[in-house]
Amino acid sequence: MLRRAIERVRQERRRGHRRRRITGLAAAVVLAGGALAGGLLLGSPELTEPILSAVSGDGVHLTTRLKPASGWTRFDVEVAGVAWGEHCRLVVTDTAGVEHEAGSWAASEKATRFGGSVLVPMNEVRAVSVRGYGDRELVRAAPS
Known part of the structure; x- marks a missing residue:
């Protein structure tokens, strides 16, 4: 029973890490896209x-x-x-x-x-x- 509880805590931690990584990656992609679009707009003579x-x-x-x-x-x-x-x-x-x-x-x-x-x-x-x-x-x- 203790083993199952420990395993369940580990699984939840892994899921939390994955979510944060995916969320961080998505935010980085959105920011990079916005910076690129803004740079193209501002840099256009x-x-x-x-x-x-x-x-x-x-x-x-x-x-x-x-x-x-x-x-x-x-x-x-x-x-x-x-x-x-x-x-x-x-x-x-x-x-x-x-x-x-x-x-x-x-x-x-x-x-x-x-x-x-x-x-x-x-x-x-x-x-x-x-x-x-x-x-x-x-x-x-x-x-x-």
């Missing part, structure tokens, strides 16, 4: 990072990747085809037509790449342009 791109008639290339932030916009820019030594300014125009200078540089022989930010919400960005000497617009990119 089409959903979070619009890209503005333009080429002027003079061959100046502008590519800008916009990144939303709380009340402002971060960006990564690449500009190529500007004459060596020309002083350039990056200008962001908002939906009200207000222009915000977002950076400046002297053009080199290679493409210029830089990152920055502007105090304009991403949904209010109407255009990004590169200006040269005399405030001459070299290239302009706008969301479609």
Whole structure:
């Protein structure tokens, strides 16, 4: 009789261990699936990072990747085809037509790449342009 009681306790323990392992494994699978789905959603540039791109008639290339932030916009820019030594300014125009200078540089022989930010919400960005000497617009990119 004592043996049967001991054996019954052992069986119950084994069942409890199996249940906990199965439950833990199921929870891990659900968490991993959720993390994977969230990572795919957050990592998708089409959903979070619009890209503005333009080429002027003079061959100046502008590519800008916009990144939303709380009340402002971060960006990564690449500009190529500007004459060596020309002083350039990056200008962001908002939906009200207000222009915000977002950076400046002297053009080199290679493409210029830089990152920055502007105090304009991403949904209010109407255009990004590169200006040269005399405030001459070299290239302009706008969301479609």
